[in-house]
Amino acid sequence: MTDTVFTVPLYRLAHGRTGDKGNRSNISVIAWHPALWDVLLQQVTEQAVARQFALRRPSRVTRYLLPELRAMNFVLDGVLDGGVNDALNLDSHGKALSFLLLDLPVQVPAALAQHLAGPP
Template sequence: MKVKLQHVAHTRSGDKGNTSNIAVFAYTPELYPLLKEQLTEERFKKFYGDAITGSVTRYDVDNIHAMNFVCQGALGGGVSRSLCLDNYGKALSAAVLGFEIEVPEHLKTFLKAPELIA
């Protein structure tokens, strides 16, 4: 079944200059391998379309079931230089919660709010 990332993980973010830093934390250790397999640097960048103009580098933090994405060219030249408030790191981290993850049926009980998933 396909579910939005918001049922698998939560996010945190930060920004500095024109770089956004987005961390994705699996809700449970059982869901983390799905994230590592499906939320690749390429798919992450593609999800944002033209919003990220530079490279995306993923750092795996296995001991806390997290991944950290460093996105160059993600803030319209830098937060203080851009008139587009939607490019701030927090908006980018909230947006990725709409990314779709394929989850096997036997892991459904580990999802957040599984009763809301058809």
């Protein structure tokens, strides 16, 4: 018998911090609880993030792991319409993009529900 699995947005498992430099966005994902780290490792991959940002057309997505902190950092190249100084769209700044990543659907075993942030 398998454990029940449900889908929630990433913000239920982790919080984020974002910055930008030029045409590059830097997004950190930090687990709310250490028990959620393996789920993040398995599902919040470079490929999943590239799919989530497909409309922004990143030229490259690189994931850096910080396991002692239960965190990961993503560097997304080419997602800021040329950068803050070149973009006419203020919403393209890197600080606004963490919300897009934190909306990524993640499948979570019911046994880990107690560690999720937000309502049950």
